[in-house]
Amino acid sequence: MRLGLGLIGSGFMGRTHAFGFTAVNHVFDLPVKVDRVMLADVDGDRARHAAAALGFLGHTGNWRELMTMGDVHIVDITAPNVLHKEMALAAIAAGKHVYCEKPLAPSASEALEMTLAAEAAGVVTALGFNYLKNPMLKLAKEIIESGEIGEVRSFNGIHAEDYMADAQAPWTWRLDPAGGGGALADLGSHVVATARYLVGPIAQVLGDVRTVITERPEASGSKTRRKVEVEDIGRAFVRFENGATGCIQANWIETGRKMQHDFAISGSRGGLAFSQERFNELDLYLTSDAQGRSGFRKIFAGPAHEPYGAFCVAPGHQIGFNDLKTIEVYDFLRAVAGEKVGHAGFREGLEVQRTIEAIYRSAKAGTWRNVE
Amino acid sequence: MRLGLGLIGSGFMGRTHAFGFTAVNHVFDLPVKVDRVMLADVDGDRARHAAAALGFLGHTGNWRELMTMGDVHIVDITAPNVLHKEMALAAIAAGKHVYCEKPLAPSASEALEMTLAAEAAGVVTALGFNYLKNPMLKLAKEIIESGEIGEVRSFNGIHAEDYMADAQAPWTWRLDPAGGGGALADLGSHVVATARYLVGPIAQVLGDVRTVITERPEASGSKTRRKVEVEDIGRAFVRFENGATGCIQANWIETGRKMQHDFAISGSRGGLAFSQERFNELDLYLTSDAQGRSGFRKIFAGPAHEPYGAFCVAPGHQIGFNDLKTIEVYDFLRAVAGEKVGHAGFREGLEVQRTIEAIYRSAKAGTWRNVE
Amino acid sequence: MRLGLGLIGSGFMGRTHAFGFTAVNHVFDLPVKVDRVMLADVDGDRARHAAAALGFLGHTGNWRELMTMGDVHIVDITAPNVLHKEMALAAIAAGKHVYCEKPLAPSASEALEMTLAAEAAGVVTALGFNYLKNPMLKLAKEIIESGEIGEVRSFNGIHAEDYMADAQAPWTWRLDPAGGGGALADLGSHVVATARYLVGPIAQVLGDVRTVITERPEASGSKTRRKVEVEDIGRAFVRFENGATGCIQANWIETGRKMQHDFAISGSRGGLAFSQERFNELDLYLTSDAQGRSGFRKIFAGPAHEPYGAFCVAPGHQIGFNDLKTIEVYDFLRAVAGEKVGHAGFREGLEVQRTIEAIYRSAKAGTWRNVE
Amino acid sequence: MRLGLGLIGSGFMGRTHAFGFTAVNHVFDLPVKVDRVMLADVDGDRARHAAAALGFLGHTGNWRELMTMGDVHIVDITAPNVLHKEMALAAIAAGKHVYCEKPLAPSASEALEMTLAAEAAGVVTALGFNYLKNPMLKLAKEIIESGEIGEVRSFNGIHAEDYMADAQAPWTWRLDPAGGGGALADLGSHVVATARYLVGPIAQVLGDVRTVITERPEASGSKTRRKVEVEDIGRAFVRFENGATGCIQANWIETGRKMQHDFAISGSRGGLAFSQERFNELDLYLTSDAQGRSGFRKIFAGPAHEPYGAFCVAPGHQIGFNDLKTIEVYDFLRAVAGEKVGHAGFREGLEVQRTIEAIYRSAKAGTWRNVE
Structure with a gap:
């Protein structure tokens, strides 16, 4: 075709x-x-x-x-x-x-x-x-769905970068409230997507959003300052439909962080830890490990973790950010070709957006809000 | 004397x-x-x-x-x-x-x-x-107070362990509501203490507490089950008096974690990251680093970080948990001897307790509460 | 063109x-x-x-x-x-x-x-x-050549994987002595290339090669066993022409290692540490750091490190193994187009080969040998 | 008694x-x-x-x-x-x-x-x-002796610090050749002790020693310079009596390293990795891990690892350098009390010394030497 x-x-x-x-x-x-x-x-x-x-x-x-x-x-x-x-x-x-x-x-x-x-x-x-397209996230999903770490109890996720950390950095389109929000909409949506992908739909949220740098130069070097109306930091406690709870954080002024999309998932029989800073790795803990031999094992991406093998036949060589995008296109094209792929389409984008909006509503109200 | x-x-x-x-x-x-x-x-x-x-x-x-x-x-x-x-x-x-x-x-x-x-x-x-007694926390405090990382903007702290993660572990005194609470009171109080020590007093909180394992065997192997009334997971968003904001989490069912008392502090000119899992280290980021040479530097405890040198004349040898307790006694005895030490006494315990109670009140109300 | x-x-x-x-x-x-x-x-x-x-x-x-x-x-x-x-x-x-x-x-x-x-x-x-094409190796070279870490004193490099670690894995073409050798020729050549790229030509070597799995099944499942004549582990102490000394190791039976191409370089005013397991990072130590603030800083690859920016405009997103190959092609084509690129051509391959052969000769003789 | x-x-x-x-x-x-x-x-x-x-x-x-x-x-x-x-x-x-x-x-x-x-x-x-007294080294020994990682094939150990890295640091008693040597005698002896403890006696060595800073100020600030006769860097390839081989390195001018006593041990069914920089941890790899789930697991010291529990009843709290010394005294006193402890006494010191001397002899001869 x-x-x-x-x-x-x-x-x-x-x-x-x-x-x-x-x-x-x-x-x-x-x-x-x-x-x-x-x-x-x-x-x-x-x-x-x-x-x-x-x-x-x-x-x-x-x-x-x-x-x-x-x-x-x-x-x-x-x-x-x-x-x-x-x-x-x-x-x-x-x-x-x-x-x-x-x-x-x-x-x-x-x-x-x-x-x-x-x-x-x-x-x-x-x-x-794109972060969902990582073979290690697919692995995390398999581990959770297979019951290897038991019932999921909690999710703790953060997406932090520092591209807006400099208060002298000028006003940009990212700060336009018409865009739907600040750090939470831009970065927090990735955490919500990851949380939904791995743990499931979020039913209720308790939000907090903060604008730290309240005005910025109109343009680089400009003395005119423009008010910032969107948040630099967004946070939410969440309750998933399956009863698990969690915390979601987004921050675009986290000085020193370039690409922190990290999460920890804790279950009744094990746990997972992941950092986008080293996204070819996944840490897995199993309570079934022998006494005195237990610990998070560091799994490096390899051909055992689809679709890594399409990029490289040997483990540990690592895929890069652009490869995540290629996998995204791959999944999309497979869906176009009629395959059941389970990739994120518009409906998933809608659900993420609903969750983000619920967080904004909750932050404004200062109390819990249902998603939708 | x-x-x-x-x-x-x-x-x-x-x-x-x-x-x-x-x-x-x-x-x-x-x-x-x-x-x-x-x-x-x-x-x-x-x-x-x-x-x-x-x-x-x-x-x-x-x-x-x-x-x-x-x-x-x-x-x-x-x-x-x-x-x-x-x-x-x-x-x-x-x-x-x-x-x-x-x-x-x-x-x-x-x-x-x-x-x-x-x-x-x-x-x-x-x-x-005791965790406050770590020379690396003292170093963090010095770095913050000297302005090296600029104005503190956010604090993200967690104390997670897994000693209550097994649902078959029997009821213990820790679960007695008369003790003042669960994971938040037991572990979260340490995070509050760290947050106060490094960033300052907390003015407002938005809490969430969750009991995940709702009943436990009365005793080991017992078939009678006893209801659990205290939380396994406690969380709060916080607003410090100085305007910084943050997130505090406590979890005693975080499978795989043995001693995670971690925090990240972000400032306008740098950042700090710390994990109790490796408590002889502190990560420091400075925006003043040269272009292309910036990164969190991993500082190992040494004689430059008081009072490490009292334990060992050479850097990198590491102090242990019991040494933290010895430093705690040292600071107490110096205070007894009339020195101005700035250690945590009853009033600090009171302030931490007030913060914890505000979180419980907030969680119950489902909205923000002032501390005290 | x-x-x-x-x-x-x-x-x-x-x-x-x-x-x-x-x-x-x-x-x-x-x-x-x-x-x-x-x-x-x-x-x-x-x-x-x-x-x-x-x-x-x-x-x-x-x-x-x-x-x-x-x-x-x-x-x-x-x-x-x-x-x-x-x-x-x-x-x-x-x-x-x-x-x-x-x-x-x-x-x-x-x-x-x-x-x-x-x-x-x-x-x-x-x-x-291909490993030389990493922007972080280019950065390491710049740091060394600029004198930021002073005079280079030592190099410690290893390339270890475990694809031959299973003694039941059958005989393959890699084991054919006509191919020029075993782990040292296959993996050690990469370490020699890195050492030469960063520190300079190697003048003398003292080698040691070891065949650990002395025979393997002729084919998968076969009962006939074939003698292995090439080494599983190769090592050498080296003396660079500029007076620095070092250690080079290659091992294709290092159980658990998937892609360990690691090195540490120590200089009179600083040091570098690198691992191919996390090849978008370089650790840099500078003695000029302030007292009590010194430590290896972890630099994540970003647009400041050419040619990372051609792949991604934001730092920390990471390039993958295939991207290293793309940079290799890029440098080659620029050379074809007449640019002075300083990439590794046949003469560099010759020099690496001469160094590898000197190690084999040295290992056989049990004493130092000059390269060439 | x-x-x-x-x-x-x-x-x-x-x-x-x-x-x-x-x-x-x-x-x-x-x-x-x-x-x-x-x-x-x-x-x-x-x-x-x-x-x-x-x-x-x-x-x-x-x-x-x-x-x-x-x-x-x-x-x-x-x-x-x-x-x-x-x-x-x-x-x-x-x-x-x-x-x-x-x-x-x-x-x-x-x-x-x-x-x-x-x-x-x-x-x-x-x-x-003292480094042998670490519960994690005892654990490593148990793992090896139980056969969990199969037959040991290789040992790669280094002890590097930087206390002599500054060429302006004055002459000290450490540099007196009457003391028996330089970095190899001082630091390398620790690696030899670890190698012997975990893998066994060393039969043959191939050594290399290097004096990098050839003269130093007689005293701090002095203009008179004194010749340095002992090595700053010592290295050896080794052959253990049981057939395993390895590499041992000692370096007291490794800029940036404060306490690197690291080793990797590779066996036919698994591997171990350790760093003294984080000496309450041991990394263990087992080939028996499930497909796609294998990785070095990070084991934190806890009561399961004797005698950690004597210091702390909870895992992950960490012991310090002085605690290693306390364990050393403990083992000695138990031996005095007539218990079979298997601790390092004079004979072990003698064997380490023989190995070190063989390395010096080998380095001088430029070829392999038997220990003793």
Whole structure:
């Protein structure tokens, strides 16, 4: 099966997606072959350059063109969040499969509209929760589902980086409240996605959000200061539907942290610990270990952990961030080809968004809120 | 100055304290020399054996005897929590200095009564928050107070162990609600103490407590099951008086964790990370590091970090848990000798207890509560 | 500039190279564009399948065809070691640039012949010492060359894996003495390459080689056993030309190790520590750190460390093993394009081979030997 | 049984030993009680002060006095190495049990004389290889002896510190060749002791020793420079009697390392890894772990690992360096009490010394040498 790809956006994520679509047919043996048909960017010149660099046959400054092209079967959206809905709805209306960067939309109501449209149209969707694509997270899920660590009792997750830690760093689009929020929406959504993937749906939340740097220079070096309305730190205690409880934290001013997407999961017969800083590893504790011999064992990713083997036949060699994106594309294309993959589509993005919104509502109310 | 010690209790903590009082005069050059005068235990036989083993001159089955002995200047209480108040008040009334294991009392009101009594009597008090005695925590405090990491923005602390993780482990005194609580009171109090020591007083809390194992065998192997009324997991979001915010977690069913008393502190110009699992280390990040050369530096304890050098003249050799207790005794004795030490006494125990109670109140109300 | 690629071999390394040539033009902005012209494999059917899967225009069962094709400018050799010389000499004779997997040849004399031929012909060559392509090794080199850690005094390196640790694992081509050796040739060559890259040429060696599993099943499950003549463990003390000394170890039966390519470098003003198990990190110690604040700082790879930024604009996201291969191709193509890159070509492969042979000679003699 | 202790030396090691003898009866339930009878130091004033500080009944400026005192049953030697022989022989002649800091003597011939004298006299001896006293090393030994990791194939050990790394640090007694050597004798002897303890006797060695800082200031700030004749780095490849092979390294100029006494042991069915930097941990790999679940498990010291439980009833709390010394005293006293303990006495010190001397002889000859 050959499918044509129409990509919207040529920034960092645009390039990363394009690379994933290129790599996927080299790394994996897929029934679907992808043709890079069209690249759209609001800046037509940039579209042209990017199309050449990334091997697309055509380019346009008008993303709507993609919707009318018969040889575009997949629309991949890496444009700013506020545009996701309009673009996705247009693609869905045109019967395209849609792959969208996270977050799905700035609000759950928009996300719901998009999800229902996609489901009604019967198109396949995918959302960019790339950290879930790690073979070690898949391993964690297998371990939990097999009962190896018993009943899950608690989840403790954090996503912390420091790209906003410098108070002199200027105002950016990330700080636009129209985007749906701050650190919690941007980074916390990844933790919610991980928590849901591994432990299950979250029923109730108790939130806390904090804006630490309350104003920033309008632009680099500018003396005019602009008020910051979104949070630098977001936190929530959560109660999962299955009764487990947990803590979720998001922080984009955690000085020194570059990529801390860490979690600990504790069960009645064992535990798991993971850090994105070393994402080719998973620590596993089993109470069944012999007396005096128990300890978290450090498992390095290898061919035993699918789909690591597609990248390298030997264990311990490590995959990188871009490879996670390639796996994301792989799972999406398998779903397009009709396989049951269980990947994160629009509905999952909707559920994450609902959870995030519940945290915002809870933080505002200062008390527990149900999700939805 | 020679001071006589009267110790109450001969269990694990009794032995540990006795050892601390023995060690302190070997390790440190102190103006105070301690004579182990009297050991009291409710079980007279045990008192006799322990006195012999631990080098006490006398022993008794009646702790009240200590209060009337002129050559006992210090009363050290390692008896069950519910007895702390009665013992401490008696000691204070007799003009003794009092060293007490944590928690000071099951409730803040009792803790307040004890604190006021001690302050009125002018005796010196100390409380067993041993983790604070670590040279690396002292270093962390110095780093923070010197401004090396700038303004503190957030604190993220957890104390997790797994000694209650097995649901078949029988009911114990730890589960008695009269003791003042569960994991939060037992372990969370250590995190609160660390947070207060490093960041400052906590003004407001938003708590969550969870009992996961709701009943346990009455005794080992027993078929009768007893209801558990205290929490296995306690958590709180906190707002410090200085505006920083944070998260505090306590968990005594965290399978695989033996001694996780970890924290991360993030500031405007750097960060700190610490784990009690490796308590002779402190990780320090400074934004002033050169471009491309920045990273958390792993500082190993050495003579540059007081009072490590009293234990060992060479860096990296490591002190152990019992040495923390010896430092605790050292600070107490210096305070007794009239030095300004800034160690944790009854008032600090009271403040920690107030914070813990605020968390319980908050968890019950499901919303924020002020401390006190 | 467009260049045509002819690839020989379609096994694991063949696929990895093909992927590198595909990825390189997506990741990097290169003046050279590569066309995948021809894929050769001794098995014609396999060649056909691989060509289709990897996007080559043509395929052949006869590698000699590549040498006569005018639109093939680069010959990439991933065939078994014993064939490297014949293939490379043919490619050089035809004026092709040659990229060859390590080791260059089973013996230094063959490697010399290949090197001299390439140099006489003026073609560009490259050798697959992929671990050198890590941005963190480049960083280590910069740190050393800038004098940040002072004069280098010692190097301690090991490459250990366990793929041959099971004594019941059958005889393989790796054990064929015609291949030039065992663990030392296979894995130790990587350590020698790293040592040379970071510290400089090795003048003298004192070797020790050990065959631990002296015979293996002829094939999986076979009762016939075949004698093993190559070493499972190889070690050498070394003296660099600049006076530094070191230790090099290679071990392919180190049970539990999947990818340990670790080194520590100690200098008069600092030190470095690295592990391939976490190859996006480099530990740096500087004696200039303030008193009580010194420690190895853990630097995570980021855009400050070239060419990490070509893969990801944010630090800490991590590159993977295949990305190292892409950088290898990148450096090779830049050299082909006339840039001064300082990458490892045939002459470097020759020098590594000379060092390895000196270790074998030394081990046999039981005493020091000069390199060459 | 009460035994009187006579201690020679009141420096760092003197204090540490005195503390060990004090602590041992608090920590352990021993049939032997130790009275601190007499402290000798060549400087009589220092002896007097130390006796008071450390709780000794008497003091003297003449160590020979100890030999004639009937109530001194144990002589503990912490004086400079060059005096060990004379003191030990005098103590042995007087029928005292002897505990001596390492190294036993500057040469194997002296060590032999001391050993034979002690054995002829039937006194119990002990030597200060404190790192062997770690419960985690005892655990490692149990794991090896039980066959859990199969047949041991290789040992890779290093002891590196940086206390001599600064070339401006002045000449010290450590550099006196009469002391028996440099880094190898001082630090390498610990690695040899560990290797012998865990793997067994060493039959053959291939050594390399290097003096990197060839002269040093006569004294701090002095312009006169004194030649250094002992090695800063010592290394050896070794062949154990049981056929295993290994590598031993010692380095006292390894910038940044404070206490690296690390080893990896690889066996046919598993492996062990240890670092003194975190000496309450042992990493264990077992090939019997399930597919996809294998990894080094990190075991934290706890009551399951004797004699940790004597220090603390809870796991993970950690013992410190001084506690290792207390265990050393404990094992010695048990041996004095007639128990079979298998601790390191003079004969073990002799064997270590023989191994070290063989390495020096080998390094000089540039080829393999048998031990002894």
